[in-house]
Amino acid sequence: MRKFLLLAKFGVLFVSMGSAPVHADQAVPSGSKSASSRVQVVGRHFDFVFGKDAAYRLNFVYELHLDVNVVADPTYAKGTRNHFEITMTEIRPDVYMVKWIEPGTGNTVTHVLDYLNNVANTNITDLASKSFWRLKGEIRPVS
Amino acid sequence: MKYPMVGKRYFVEFPTMSFYLHFLSDKALEFIVERSPDLPKGSAHTVQITIEPLRDELYLVSWQEQTGNTVVHLEDFKEHRVHAFLTMKNLSFIRQSAPLVEVQ
Numbered sequence: 001m002r003k004f005l006l007l008a009k010f011g012v013l014f015v016s017m018g019s020a021p022v023h024a025d026q027a028v029p030s031g032s033k034s035a036s037s038r039v040q041v042v043g044r045h046f047d048f049v050f051g052k053d054a055a056y057r058l059n060f061v062y063e064l065h066l067d068v069n070v071v072a073d074p075t076y077a078k079g080t081r082n083h084f085e086i087t088m089t090e091i092r093p094d095v096y097m098v099k100w101i102e103p104g105t106g107n108t109v110t111h112v113l114d115y116l117n118n119v120a121n122t123n124i125t126d127l128a129s130k131s132f133w134r135l136k137g138e139i140r141p142v143s
Numbered sequence: 144m145k146y147p148m149v150g151k152r153y154f155v156e157f158p159t160m161s162f163y164l165h166f167l168s169d170k171a172l173e174f175i176v177e178r179s180p181d182l183p184k185g186s187a188h189t190v191q192i193t194i195e196p197l198r199d200e201l202y203l204v205s206w207q208e209q210t211g212n213t214v215v216h217l218e219d220f221k222e223h224r225v226h227a228f229l230t231m232k233n234l235s236f237i238r239q240s241a242p243l244v245e246v247q
Contacts, residue, residue, distance in 0.1 A: 087238065091226060092198055097217060099228055101236055108230040110215045112203055121195055121203050125213040125230040132207040134193055 036093040039115035047071060048120050050137035057142065063088055066100065115139060144169075146194055146202065147220050152246050155225055157239040163246070169194055172206065181210065181231065218243060 042060045049055045055071040064087070070080040084100040091097055094116040100109050110123045118139040125132055148166045154177075155162050161177040173189045176182045188208065195203040200220040207213045210232050217226040220243070229237040 089226075091217065091219065092201060095198060095201070097226060097228075099236070099238060106234060108213075108228070108236045110228040112197060112217060114197060119197075121197070123205055123213070123215045123228070127230075127234070130211050132205075132213045134195075134205060136195070 037090065039094045041088075041096065041115060045142040047140040047142055048137055049140060050120075050122075050135050054137075060086075060088070066098070113139065144196065146196075147200065148202070148204075148218065154244045154246050155227075155241050156244075157227065157241045159237070159239070166192075172204075181212075181233070 042063055045057055045059045047055055047057050053072050053074045055073075057069040057071050059067040059069075061067055061083075064085055065083065066086045067081065067083045070076050070078055072078065073080075084102070086098055086100040088096055088098045094114065096111075096113045096115070098111040098113060101107070102109065106127050108125045112121045114120075118141075120135075120137045120139050122135040122137070123133070124135075146166075146169050149169050151166055153164045155164060156177070160179045162179070163175040163177065165173040165175075167173055167189070170191060170193075171189060172192045173187055175187045176184055178184065182188070190206040190208055192204055192206045195205075197203055197217075202218045202220070204216040204218055205214060212232055213230045215228040219225070223243050224240060225243045226240045227238070229235075229239075231237065
């Protein structure tokens with residue numbers, strides 16, 4: 001079960017669980033680098049490490065599009081790749097809120113990412129198990 | 144760690160819902176419904192919370208309600224603002240922001 005949980009946070013699972021949630025956003029600004037930010041996010045690669053067997057390479061291709069590659073995972077092969085349509089908003093210099101819905105499962109993911117201190121906080125709601133997971137990990141810039 | 148919200152009460156009015164929040168401790172929050180799509184007005188609910196400090200006066204607060212709804216609050220006491228992410232039992236995923244107003 002733990003293996004399932006770790007991988008699910010980045011939406012590598014695409015098992016259909018029924019209807020997906022519907023976005024109900026307010027209009028919010030996207031995650032462009034602000035004048036006071038120090039770290040460029042869009043267009044770069046970062047490893048998100050939640051433990052020895054749970055690491056994922058994230059590429060914010062552009063402000064609304066995220067690619068995720070498995071670097072290490074107990075269940076899924078290294079190199080497994082998925083992409084998500086995201087919302088990204090900067091709320092403090094180099095602190096971003098990022099959220100998405102996993103298209104296959106309907107699970108929701110909320111990240112709060114501090115690129116200055118290299119800390120990732122992740123909250124995942126798993127609809128099938130009605131579980132709510134909170135994970136804290138390290139952000140390692142790759143490129 | 145002493146968190147600034149513990150022992151205090153706040154009113155939060157989002158576009159589609161509003162609540163009074165009372166942080167009973169660093170692990171418990173009582174919220175009273177002023178307006179909600181799925182909870183009766185005036186009803187009080189106590190939830191177990193997790194608080195994660197992020198930056199100066201910036202905290203991540205999260206909980207799961209008895210209904211199954213999950214809530215992630217990014218509470219900014221410098222800007223007096225809360226950013227909320229709610230996954231509702233009807234499968235909607237709501238992101239809203241509102242002023243964080245301290246009340247007596």
